[in-house]
Amino acid sequence: MNFISGLTGYSIKSEHQTRILLHGKLIYSIGHEQTVSEFSYETLKKRLIGTRRPLLFLASPYIHSYIHTTIQLSSREMETADQQLFGFRNPASPFIMVTSLKLNDKKALTIHSHLSKIGADLLAFKRREKVSFIWHPAVSSFITTLFQGSVDLLHEKGRLRIYLANELLQIEKQDNQLRCQHLNYLQNQKTFEDKKRTAERILEKSEGKQEYTTLIFADATTPDVESSNHLVDPLLFPPVRNRQIKTVTRIQKKRSLAFRSIIKRNNLLGIATFAVIVWAILINLHVSQINQQRLTKKRSIHILEQHSARLDQIAEIRLKYIRFVSIRQTANSLKIYPARFLARLDKILPRSVWVRSFAIRDDLVTLELLDSGKSGISTLMDQISRQCGETNLKSNEPITLEKTPIRKYAIEIKHLNSQTHYEKLD
Amino acid sequence: MTILLVATMILAISNFIAPAYEARSYYHDQIISLENQYQLLYRYSLHVDYHETQLKQIEQQLEDLQQLYDIPRNSAAFQKHFGKIQRENHLTVVAHQTSKENASRDLEKINIRQTLEGKYSNHMNYLKAILNDRNSILLERYALDTSAPLSNEPKLTADLQLTLFLPLK
Numbered sequence: 001m002n003f004i005s006g007l008t009g010y011s012i013k014s015e016h017q018t019r020i021l022l023h024g025k026l027i028y029s030i031g032h033e034q035t036v037s038e039f040s041y042e043t044l045k046k047r048l049i050g051t052r053r054p055l056l057f058l059a060s061p062y063i064h065s066y067i068h069t070t071i072q073l074s075s076r077e078m079e080t081a082d083q084q085l086f087g088f089r090n091p092a093s094p095f096i097m098v099t100s101l102k103l104n105d106k107k108a109l110t111i112h113s114h115l116s117k118i119g120a121d122l123l124a125f126k127r128r129e130k131v132s133f134i135w136h137p138a139v140s141s142f143i144t145t146l147f148q149g150s151v152d153l154l155h156e157k158g159r160l161r162i163y164l165a166n167e168l169l170q171i172e173k174q175d176n177q178l179r180c181q182h183l184n185y186l187q188n189q190k191t192f193e194d195k196k197r198t199a200e201r202i203l204e205k206s207e208g209k210q211e212y213t214t215l216i217f218a219d220a221t222t223p224d225v226e227s228s229n230h231l232v233d234p235l236l237f238p239p240v241r242n243r244q245i246k247t248v249t250r251i252q253k254k255r256s257l258a259f260r261s262i263i264k265r266n267n268l269l270g271i272a273t274f275a276v277i278v279w280a281i282l283i284n285l286h287v288s289q290i291n292q293q294r295l296t297k298k299r300s301i302h303i304l305e306q307h308s309a310r311l312d313q314i315a316e317i318r319l320k321y322i323r324f325v326s327i328r329q330t331a332n333s334l335k336i337y338p339a340r341f342l343a344r345l346d347k348i349l350p351r352s353v354w355v356r357s358f359a360i361r362d363d364l365v366t367l368e369l370l371d372s373g374k375s376g377i378s379t380l381m382d383q384i385s386r387q388c389g390e391t392n393l394k395s396n397e398p399i400t401l402e403k404t405p406i407r408k409y410a411i412e413i414k415h416l417n418s419q420t421h422y423e424k425l426d
Numbered sequence: 427m428t429i430l431l432v433a434t435m436i437l438a439i440s441n442f443i444a445p446a447y448e449a450r451s452y453y454h455d456q457i458i459s460l461e462n463q464y465q466l467l468y469r470y471s472l473h474v475d476y477h478e479t480q481l482k483q484i485e486q487q488l489e490d491l492q493q494l495y496d497i498p499r500n501s502a503a504f505q506k507h508f509g510k511i512q513r514e515n516h517l518t519v520v521a522h523q524t525s526k527e528n529a530s531r532d533l534e535k536i537n538i539r540q541t542l543e544g545k546y547s548n549h550m551n552y553l554k555a556i557l558n559d560r561n562s563i564l565l566e567r568y569a570l571d572t573s574a575p576l577s578n579e580p581k582l583t584a585d586l587q588l589t590l591f592l593p594l595k
Binding site: 266269270272273276277279280283284286287290291293294297298300301304305307308310311314317318320321323324325327328331332334335336337338339342354355356357358359360361370401402404 | 435
């Protein structure tokens with residue numbers, strides 16, 4: 001909701017605009033023909049819809065006003081003064097306007113206007129109804145208009161009292177300077193007369209009884225109202241901005257010391273905490289996913305380790321098998337075959353020569369031969385040597401066997417020809 | 427309220443976020459090392475199925491080989507085995523001695539000493555029978571002697587020194 005938008009027509013002054021003053025439960029309207037009328041809150045919507053951008057002047061309880069005399073204040077000082085004065089007393093005010101009127105070089109009249117919750121609700125309601133209007137704080141507008149001298153209400157008696165539903169504004173002109181008194185919180189009194197009496201009693205107590213021009217915005221039945229209608233018309237106009245007037249407006253969110261801003265700061269912290277918690281959840285989820293990945297990898301490795309162990313077992317079994325096979329191959333390669341040697345020897349030996357004894361160990365053969373004929377040992381040795389291996393004659397002696405003279409040869413054969421007597425290694 | 431929120435934030439950061447980041451870095455390192463290990467093992471055990479199939483064949487062959495050595499391992503059965511061959515070849519056993527010893531950590535050695543009597547052809551057939559390719563008996567020494575060298579069919583005495591190597595079970 002942008003309340004400032006209601007102030008855009010601050011310096012617009014159109015005599016044909018409908019002007020409405022809202023104060024207490026009363027609504028006071030001045031139409032195109034300067035006709036003054038009062039109507040109820042229920043008919044306000046109808047009135048507003050029929051007119052072109054009406055001007056609304058809000059007084060208590062819609063706007064709370066505070067007036068005091070100060071030195072001349074800069075814009076920043078005006079804000080500070082407002083915060084110091086009302087820092088926590090009216091924290092829910094959604095709109096604040098501080099107006100400073102320069103009385104002389106040393107003095108200024110500072111008016112604080114705070115939009116109340118009721119006022120905000122009223123404006124919000126009317127905005128929802130899509131009714132276009134411009135609004136102003138009534139007390140601030142009255143004082144500013146009088147200060148500018150555009151209304152000569154103070155000329156006759158120099159004193160003016162404006163009675164509103166819940167408040168009283170008293171303005172005096174002394175030595176060309178304005179002096180203001182403002183009574184607020186009169187809503188406790190039931191009737192307007194009670195309010196008036198109470199206010200006059202308070203004011204006259206301090207200042208004595210004096211004559212005032214009175215301006216009463218109240219029940220139409222009040223006798224003074226009819227006579228003062230012509231005075232009301234020029235007063236209900238938005239003030240014109242000039243050098244003597246300085247205004248600062250603030251909306252609620254910029255008010256750093258307001259209670260809501262503290263709440264907002266906590267909101268920010270809350271959002272930050274929420275973000276941190278979300279962060280913690282997300283990072284932990286991410287870590288959990290990575291951990292799952294790690295565990296999956298570990299499981300795969302465990303399975304592969306089992307495969308690996310199995311492969312080691314297979315390798316051991318294969319080694320055992322290879323050892324078996326190699327033992328058999330080696331044994332077969334080292335075998336000597338006496339039968340083969342003897343068969344070969346049988347082919348070499350002549351008919352008159354036969355073997356008496358034979359022994360073979362590794363590649364060494366010892367033979368004992370008996371010879372009944374005269375075949376000649378040298379030829380025999382030569383043949384054995386050529387076909388079987390390195391042959392040596394150990395002895396050659398004549399013996400008699402069964403009365404038959406024969407010769408006995410002892411022969412040694414070394415380095416047997418492997419092709420003949422051994423299996424091939426490969 | 428502010429203090430509570432700030433405390434919650436600090437607790438969340440110190441207890442959940444900071445440890446999570448530490449754990450993440452640790453897990454990342456572990457995953458890298460596990461990945462390397464996985465690659466190595468995967469390459470090593472890539473053909474495990476093939477090796478399993480081969481193993482079945484090897485085990486069958488090993489079983490067959492072990493069966494071959496079952497007879498030599500049993501002394502009585504071994505002697506019976508020799509006796510059968512000797513009878514088939516009409517050889518008379520003069521002496522038969524068997525001794526066992528360990529040749530190495532996984533190899534057993536059986537020494538056999540035999541003295542046999544018979545005709546030349548019987549001895550040769552006997553040699554052929556015991557030195558066939560199916561068994562791995564080594565003939566270490568062979569001596570053949572005759573006491574009647576002039577007779578037409580002399581009776582020969584053979585002295586055999588045999589050795590057999592058996593893989594230990």
